[in-house]
Amino acid sequence: MWDYTKSVMDHFSNPRNVGKIENANGVGEVGSLACGDALKLYLKIDPETGKIEEARFQTFGCASAIASASALTEMVKGMSIEEASKVTNDDIARFLGGLPEQKMHCSVMGREALEAAIANFKGEEIAEHEDATVICKCFWVDEQKLREVVIENKLKTVEEVTHYTKAGGGCGGCVPDIKRILNDINGTKADEPVEKPRMTNLQRIKLITETIETKIAPILRADGGDIELVDIDGYDVYVKLHGACAGCSGAKATLQKIVQETLRKEVDPDISIIEASK
Amino acid sequence: MTDFKQVYLDNNATCKTSPGVVEAMLPFFGDLYGNPSSMHSFGGRVAEHVISARAKVAALLNASPEEIVFTSCGTESDNHAIRGTLEANPEKKHIVTSKVEHPAVLNVFRFLAKRKGYRVTELGVNKQGDLNLEELKAALTPDTVLLSIMAANNESGTLFPIDEIGAIAREKGVIFHTDAVQAVGKIPVDLKKLPVDLLSLSGHKLHTPKGIGALYIRKGTRISPFIIGGHQEHGRRAGTENVPYIIGLGQACEEAMNDIFEENNRVRKLRDKLETGLMSQISHAHINGNPQWRLPNTSNIGFEFIEGEAILLHLSAAGIAASSGSACTSGSLEPSHVLMAMQVPFTYAHGSVRFSLSKFTTEDEIDYALKTIPPVVQKLRDMSPFYDPKK
Numbered sequence: 001m002w003d004y005t006k007s008v009m010d011h012f013s014n015p016r017n018v019g020k021i022e023n024a025n026g027v028g029e030v031g032s033l034a035c036g037d038a039l040k041l042y043l044k045i046d047p048e049t050g051k052i053e054e055a056r057f058q059t060f061g062c063a064s065a066i067a068s069a070s071a072l073t074e075m076v077k078g079m080s081i082e083e084a085s086k087v088t089n090d091d092i093a094r095f096l097g098g099l100p101e102q103k104m105h106c107s108v109m110g111r112e113a114l115e116a117a118i119a120n121f122k123g124e125e126i127a128e129h130e131d132a133t134v135i136c137k138c139f140w141v142d143e144q145k146l147r148e149v150v151i152e153n154k155l156k157t158v159e160e161v162t163h164y165t166k167a168g169g170g171c172g173g174c175v176p177d178i179k180r181i182l183n184d185i186n187g188t189k190a191d192e193p194v195e196k197p198r199m200t201n202l203q204r205i206k207l208i209t210e211t212i213e214t215k216i217a218p219i220l221r222a223d224g225g226d227i228e229l230v231d232i233d234g235y236d237v238y239v240k241l242h243g244a245c246a247g248c249s250g251a252k253a254t255l256q257k258i259v260q261e262t263l264r265k266e267v268d269p270d271i272s273i274i275e276a277s278k
Numbered sequence: 279m280t281d282f283k284q285v286y287l288d289n290n291a292t293c294k295t296s297p298g299v300v301e302a303m304l305p306f307f308g309d310l311y312g313n314p315s316s317m318h319s320f321g322g323r324v325a326e327h328v329i330s331a332r333a334k335v336a337a338l339l340n341a342s343p344e345e346i347v348f349t350s351c352g353t354e355s356d357n358h359a360i361r362g363t364l365e366a367n368p369e370k371k372h373i374v375t376s377k378v379e380h381p382a383v384l385n386v387f388r389f390l391a392k393r394k395g396y397r398v399t400e401l402g403v404n405k406q407g408d409l410n411l412e413e414l415k416a417a418l419t420p421d422t423v424l425l426s427i428m429a430a431n432n433e434s435g436t437l438f439p440i441d442e443i444g445a446i447a448r449e450k451g452v453i454f455h456t457d458a459v460q461a462v463g464k465i466p467v468d469l470k471k472l473p474v475d476l477l478s479l480s481g482h483k484l485h486t487p488k489g490i491g492a493l494y495i496r497k498g499t500r501i502s503p504f505i506i507g508g509h510q511e512h513g514r515r516a517g518t519e520n521v522p523y524i525i526g527l528g529q530a531c532e533e534a535m536n537d538i539f540e541e542n543n544r545v546r547k548l549r550d551k552l553e554t555g556l557m558s559q560i561s562h563a564h565i566n567g568n569p570q571w572r573l574p575n576t577s578n579i580g581f582e583f584i585e586g587e588a589i590l591l592h593l594s595a596a597g598i599a600a601s602s603g604s605a606c607t608s609g610s611l612e613p614s615h616v617l618m619a620m621q622v623p624f625t626y627a628h629g630s631v632r633f634s635l636s637k638f639t640t641e642d643e644i645d646y647a648l649k650t651i652p653p654v655v656q657k658l659r660d661m662s663p664f665y666d667p668k669k
């Protein structure tokens with residue numbers, strides 16, 4: 001079970017301000033059934049003073065989505081729209097005494113709905129982002145939103161971005177793009193090494209063969225020995241040593257050190273070297 | 279609350295331990311501490327009980343005692359069956375399973391594809407969770423070494439026709455493993471009749487404490503040991519026997535054999551009462567799984583417009599334990615792989631709840647559930663932007 005705070009459980013069990021406002025003049029709707037959560041926020045704003053007189057919500061989502069929406073309505077009631085527009089997702093999470101990291105996207109959804117409702121009141125059209133800028137096609141997250149959330153919450157890793165925006169949590173196809181955005185914002189210093197694309201079996205076998213021929217065998221031959229590639233089974237590489245190396249007590253160490261390290265570096269970190277019997 | 283109850287409807291996750299099982303186990307935590315392999319009376323007395331437990335497990339499956347290997351859990355049985363078969367039959371490189379297997383099978387297959395160079399076919403299912411047997415037959419090639427298809431699905435309860443699937447595998451010369459963790463004890467499993475080579479079962483789904491399972495290995499099946507060491511279990515699974523739990527599993531299998539008629543009838547009636555009661559009281563609800571060809575204890579219902587975690591937490595506050603295929607309950611962002619493979623629409627995949635009963639479920643508890651669940655669904659729908667009471 002999730003470790004929810006007492007405040008989250010309270011706002012989930014007894015949500016405040018549930019329902020529609022029939023004459024709302026600021027309505028914001030975010031999320032969808034496919035995404036697994038959605039929030040519709042209704043605001044009644046005094047057109048003279050710009051003060052939020054009433055806030056209500058409807059939501060489809062988990063306990064933290066319900067609690068975040070309830071908290072949001074409690075927070076913004078009585079605020080001016082200028083004050084409300086400064087509310088961040090972190091403020092919502094803090095109001096609830098914190099949310100589990102994996103549930104932070106619920107607070108982000110609250111802030112997005114607030115933004116949309118204020119824009120609706122002001123008569124601004126929230127520009128529908130072009131398809132081209134959508135980074136995560138599973139949860140329909142665009143680049144602009146990703147950049148905003150990364151900067152605002154000082155996110156450093158892809159995992160954090162997924163927890164806050166869901167982006168990257170579906171098929172994973174956009175993970176390289178998320179890394180690009182993170183590197184872009186946090187400077188070129190990559191927090192995680194950019195993964196090389198997975199090779200096909202054929203490509204891997206070819207690269208292993210080439211690496212042994214051009215990089216490993218010459219070193220052994222210089223000492224009067226040689227290496228023979230016997231078989232490749234997935235990431236297990238079977239080799240035999242000949243000449244000066246064979247039977248040498250240092251043979252095993254040589255294998256481990258030179259062959260495995262070189263192949264791990266050049267081909268794949270999961271490679272294991274096995275000395276072929278017979 | 280004056281009528282507060284604890285109603286456990288999550289028996290496909292784990293079950294209440296049977297008092298008879300606990301009682302049978304207790305002496306083996308105390309005086310009967312001997313090692314069954316020892317050449318003295320301390321061990322000998324214990325060995326007799328282990329022999330008797332093995333016979334009881336075999337009897338439930340209509341198998342021979344020497345075909346039963348005790349393991350630590352269902353997951354170990356699955357890993358042993360799959361990896362042991364591949365090790366003993368290294369010449370073939372294609373393996374076949376379904377998209378709706380438990381992770382104890384599916385993730386092993388995916389590991390073998392990624393790390394060991396195996397070609398893996400994952401067969402899909404239709405909207406009721408059924409396999410297409412023609413597709414299955416076509417998937418088995420001369421290079422196929424192993425087919426692993428579960429007997430009953432843990433989420434939807436849908437049963438696979440293990441007899442027909444086993445016959446196809448046999449015809450094609452493919453070793454057939456079935457993860458029967460959810461089926462054993464709930465429906466009759468007769469291994470003299472079923473063409474199954476390897477079968478996994480788990481104790482805690484049969485009312486033992488957690489920590490015991492078994493693997494059935496049909497005589498003559500080529501399989502390598504999974505844990506190597508001493509000669510225990512005829513060298514097929516080394517390690518000093520987990521005696522109290524083996525005794526517990528024997529007792530549980532004996533009880534299952536006596537109860538299987540009740541399980542098939544009384545529990546099915548209670549499940550049907552729960553399901554028809556909920557379906558008649560709650561609109562926009564859908565049964566996930568094959569409604570006829572299904573485990574007698576399982577009901578998986580998708581409630582439109584609401585989300586599973588919120589349902590579970592409200593039910594939990596009312597004393598009812600169930601589980602959900604919603605994304606939020608697992609910590610992942612996608613609904614369960616089983617519901618996705620069944621192409622359950624997003625409108626109710628996120629709001630799917632699994633109720634699973636056991637022989638300890640009472641009619642009183644079902645009445646309480648029927649009274650408690652509809653208002654919870656309504657409360658959440660009342661706050662959902664997608665729910666329109668007029669429709």
